[in-house]
Amino acid sequence: MKKTLSINFLILFLFFVNNIFGLDISITHSAFQYKNTKYIEVYIQVIGNTVKYKEIQNLKQAKVDFTILIKQGENIINIDKFILSGPLSENPQDFIGLRRIKIEKGNYILDIVAQDVNDKNNTFKYSEPFSIDLDKDNICISDIHLLASIKKSNKNNNPFVKNGYYLEPVLFHFLPYNIDTLGLYVELYNLNKAKSNKYIVFTVNKGFKKDNLNIQLLKQKIPLKNVELYPLLIRLNIKGLQSGNYYLKAELFNSKDQILATRFTNFQRSNPVDDAKSNFALSGFKNSFAAKMPEDSIFYSLRAMVPLMEADNSVAINDIISSKNLKTARYFLWRYWYDKNNIDPYGAFAQYMKYAKAVDKKFRSQLGYGFETDRGYIYLKYGMPSEIITRESEPTAPPYEIWFYDRIEQDDQRNIKFIFYIPSLAHNDYVLLHSNCRGERKNPTWFYELYSKRNDSNVRNVKPSQIEEFYEELKNSFDNNAVRLWEELK
DSSP, X not given: OHHHHHXXXXXXXXXXXXXXXXXXXXXXXXXEEETTEEEEEEEEEEXXXXXXXXXXXXXXXXEEEXXXXXXXXXXXXXXXXXXXXXXXXXXXXXXXXXXXXXXXXXXXXXXXXXXXXXXXXXXXXXXXXXXXXXXXXXXEEOOOEEEEEEEEOOOTTSXXXXXXXXXXXXXXXXXXXXXXXXXXXXXXXXXXXXXXXXXXXXXXXXXXXXXXXXXXXXXXXXXXXXXXXXXXXXXXXXXXXXXXXXXXXXXXXETTOOEEEEEEEEEEEOOHHHHHHHHTTOHHHHTSSTTTSOHHHHHXXXXXXXXXXXXXXXXXXXXXXXXXXXXXXXXHHHHHHHHHOSSOHHHXXXXXXXXXXXXXXXXXXXXXXXXXXXXXXXXXXXXXXXXXXXXXXXXXXXXXXXXXXXXETTTTEEEEEEEEXXXXXXXXXXXXXXXXXXXXOOOTTHHHHHTTTOSSHHHHTOOGGGXXXXXXXXXXXXXXXXXXXXXXXX
């Protein structure tokens, strides 16, 4: 009987289990022109572990339905609808797409709505203003297209291949520490309109352009030929570029050093290893709390800080922890809290660690530190829940807890819920089963998983087409309370 239940549950779980995180997509775009035609390229990268997969001949595939709108005010100028399919694979993989849309000179809004084909509730929205100022008659520069990698390719039918090279866009305009070279693709137009010699200069500057810091860190100068269309593909060595915000500027000059055209774009860089090498002698660090802490306290503190990390630091901190690089770990710890509070970084650190140690004690389990458990992680990341409902002795389910937040301040989410349970029945080993919080585990058949141990045929015989009916049955039950409690929390 148990063997039958396990097989049926596995089939249903593989069929229904949704992405671990809410749908996450990187959208970037660049404007170009060819003869009299102007167009934007919209680069799309779907994060593979945020979509639901359908099984096809023992492999898995995800699909996302996209609607792209180009708007001026409330007027829709262009609409593009399509489905982007991921590769057939054994494990989740990121997948990319590119759309080219003709457009005239002017100011616009790019609106994108995406929906997971295999989970209609898993959606994504994007909106950003942009402008097209390219001119068919005058010297100008296309947008700067940032590239994570450049590879030779003869697959001319691939939309990401230009002039014999495969151009992989930079994800979220964010460059992690393991990318040492920044690729750039730009097109220069109408250089033949003025016969004097010309050259272009690329510079990387500290801060965003709006900050007007103008601290130049990298510079590359390239002579040009006087042709109508000049495609330019270059690489910049950014290995020593420290963590921070940057803007990349392209300036086109004539032989008299007069600026003919300018273009810029922003990006972020995370490079804690080189930060440590470059700044390790800073007096502020040398006399800091992090320089004097015992090694075990340093790495304990870093582990406790993982729930605080945004995308630019999450990969780096895990690498520092696993590599056991003490020098880098000390600097990273100090710099993080110095950036949070440059008046009293130790005070900010000590206040957080007092909180983290209490979470460690409260949620510690057989798996390790309490802040590394699912409940501890969520507690540190989002704070104390508004309400906690605990059920430890419901006859048809393992112990579970439902956490409710009236509001999560980070991105102003409201009525957020998490459900944790103990599948192993081991003491305190709660794991996150499902949440409606963006970016956290999402499992639409969580109720089936929670009650899969019920000793009756109703669960074992549930078919995919009956899953909603099964949910309604649980919602109206007073013996199986989780669904009803979940629905009542508002």
